[in-house]
Amino acid sequence: MKEIIKEEVKKKILEKFNVDIEVNVDEPPKIEMGDFSVNVAFRLAKELKRNPKEIAEELVKDLKVEGVKEIKVVNGYINFYLDYEIYGRQVIGEILEKKSDYGRGEKKEKIILEHTSANPNGPLHIGHLRNAIIGDCLKRILEFYGYEVETHYYVNDMGRQMALVVYGIEKFGLDKEKKKDHAIAEVYVKINKYLEEHKEEEEKISELMKLYEESLEKNEENEITKKFEFAVNYALEGIKETLKNLDIEHDKFVWESSYVRNGLVKEVIKRLMETGKVIKEDTYLLSLEDFGIEKKMVLARSNGTSLYSTRDIAYHLDKLRNADIVIDVLGADHKLTAEMVKAALKLLGCEKEPEIVFYEFISLPEGSMSTRKGRFISADELLEEALKRAKEECEKRNVSVERDIALGSVRFNIAKVSPEKPLIFRWEEALDFEKVGCPLIQYAHVRASSILREANDSESLNFSYNLEKEEKELIKMLDKFKEVIKESAEKRRVHILANYLIELAKKFNKFYEKCPILKSEYKRERLALVKATKIVIKNGLNLLGIKAPERM
Template sequence: MIEENIINALKEKIRELTGRDFEIKLDEPPSVELGDYSTNISFQLARELRKPPMAIAEEIAKSLSIEGVEKIEAVNGYINFFINYKDFSNEITKEIIEKNENYGKGEKKNIKVILEHTSANPNGPLHIGHGRNAIIGDSLKRILEFAGYDVETHYYVNDMGRQMAIVVFGIDKFGLNDKKPDHAIAEVYIEANKYLEEHPEEEEKILDLMKEYEDACEKNIENEITEKFKNAVNHALEGIKETLKNINITHDTFVWESSYVRNGMVREIIENLMKTGKVVKEDVYKLDLSDFGIEKKLVLARANGTSLYSTRDIAYHVDKMRNCDVAIDILGADHKLTAEMVKGALKLLGYNVPEVVFYEFISLPEGSMSTRRGRFISVDELFEEAKRRALEEVKKRGIAENEEEIEKIATIIAIGAVRYNIVRISPEKSMVFKWEDALDFEKVGCPVIQYAHARCCRILEKVEVGDIEGDLFNYELDNSEKILIKTLSKFPKIVEKAAESRKPHIIANYALEVAQTFNKFYGNCPILKEEDVVKKSSRIKMVEATKIVIENALKLLGIDCPGKM
């Protein structure tokens, strides 16, 4: 890559001048007229060389000859590098078209990653908060795999908590209706909570259910209670899996937390933590994590002897760390303390700790949500509304006439609208899901990117796209051509950056940049109407390369391209 050529040449020259190595950082000037890359290294060298930055910059610029760079200028102490775009464009375009769906793909790293995401309690449908978790997690999985990691995704199923005991209690008392399974479970859960508020004396039955289920799991036996819990959890998961599938998400493994009670790991973890000397007896046994700056103690078990979610979570993480090189958890920001406690316990036990990607809350303009009280917007509702609005747009724009095709295109646009609008915001920022952004065909929505791709398809349908023979770009490129080629060339580095930083929004923002850059190129440079044969051929190949990069980028976000918009 040209960037590497520039950095290596600068390092060698600076080593010659100073006798030591310096870190070189390249920036991009605000316009291609000022250069393609720039460095302010002369300012860092001024004190050491006892010369003004301008003199140093001029000396370095005059002495360098770099492959792929046609001009080097010293301006006010900065060194600006200008790419040889004829060679660069030819090389990049050929590489993208030859590699096609593999363009940007990293080499195998032989690093096993277990990525846990979604993991919503099976007491109702996924709401949009769970949706943000799932979309971030699934996008990150796709990016990591493309970057060369071996990735296994987990959904950690909380089948032992109080919430599932309330569901089992509710099913016994009120039965299940024939709605979508996860929605039917939610109605029972809400009704049971309301009943318990009105009849607090029945609360004892919930504790008894929890105890009976855990006792059966500890003995690793199947009985009427375990059957009830399994049926309730599986019924909810059936609906949850359908929801996830609707937005292109699947998990490799569903790990039930009760499995760690059944196999004895929870008991083993508690015993091993006792041996650390950090367990104190108060009203119950608690783990002192003050060595890790955590004031609150971690309760290891309830007074009635049942284990807690956090203890079972530690067992799950021990199991994970034994079976991967890197573990990544996607968690809501409200889980920060719990996550730190689990990390502290793992360190005490001598295990590596997971990386955690925290995401802030997402809401609709209507406000906050509560599954317990029945105030939530489900991902199903979000998707159905997106599809309804997408159908309206597809029909209004006359994109297709065939009903089946209209349905297919609207579904692809709806999935893109939901997934892209959620993933484009950095996880650490809270967000409000706005329809005017999600289905925006003009500025920031996924339809902008899908439309640019569709425009590429329309152009390519009108020409015979053959193999590249000989050199293209044998002319002075327009600035919008230069910017597009340079933007397309960034994709491999963008993938690497998104994977290493665990931030899928980097891909989302890049995909939009490609679409916007392509639209400027399309507006400034004739393609099919271009009379110069070399220019026309070159620009058609740029269109083909753009189509490939958009497809590859959106695929990493779990989004398809309808091909017609």
């Protein structure tokens, strides 16, 4: 309805004043003041040098909007009062007709979305968890909005960290009793400690990296490449198991070494050298001063081996050639690197650039983590704790959907916070059944399911009676779902949808408390509201990768 009001007001402004101006449609603080309000007369007053009240009154003189019963001017504001007999029938009718497709968009572009991409030197920790959950929710929302989305996990198999793991496996072996990514982490911690005490062996790590890259450039399969591939795949098996437990799947695992094998890294270095922006010191440095970046980008070591940054440019070049839009989900500590990659791509003549969704750090109240020192909270431990705590909460309430609640609580508690904000993961918030947690939304779905099971009538869309305030607010909130999907998809922000679902659950609970359903003379109309709410909650939770249980 907001979009319809906006378009009709814009048309009327063009017709009466020949001015093209953006119109914002807001909701007044109280429904008695109208369902929607427009303040455009105040902005037009400056341009037309007229009183805003006069402008507003002239605009509404013959303004008609389908589904609006009355339009009033109050102190320059234009307030719209909906005709719920028409509006309710339109909104609830559309939801009941479209069901799981309600809110779906029709975008056609292809997106390559990269997320998680943790180094395969240990298990995913809670920092990676924020990346993975933002990325997976975003994928679901973008696909629902109509985009073709291909998700990538970019595998860093060529860095020093993997050389350390390969050397560590040779020296210490692997604990075959442990989950594979945890066994790799154990080796990684051991080898770091060992090298602190045996610094003379550092050369062996550099030599391993050099031999691996030389083998890749020649496209050879030998003992070195097999050792690296074994170590990386061993870690990835454990990581994939964790992702599966989070209901997260990637379409492709793209190894950075593939760009050394296919020659794209060499092509990138050659083309950047030809720009005249490369300086040779101890390493090859790319000057990016023309882009306002003071720090130089290291392109290659003096021995000719490439660096992560160069391989990352090659990877982005490949993605940009194969998609309309490229999106990366990255920690805030990657901001400078991301700007450097964008600048290098411009030097290479790329007209497009990747979009970056940056997120701030996540921690537990206990504090920070370090994989190198073996001080971290793994995603596996967090999920295990979530299951334990969810089981305790379920036993208190005599319900048995602990996995749905545990996984939903972890995913939702991360998804609901804007990525720009640091996040401390608190269990009391995640498992909150009353105010801010996912169980509140899941329980609203269960309540709706229970009402519909108990009812023996079909629903009706005849909203011709005087609706209660709670019914009006619920209908408006259900209508807002399409707008929320659009905003979440176009702004690449999953917290918009998550916070909407909390508000929807609260509106539904108020409606349930204030408006009798099964014993009401408006039973069939209110059942339609219940059914529509159930559909929208389930659609929204699905887009956050969360189950909507039928019973609790």
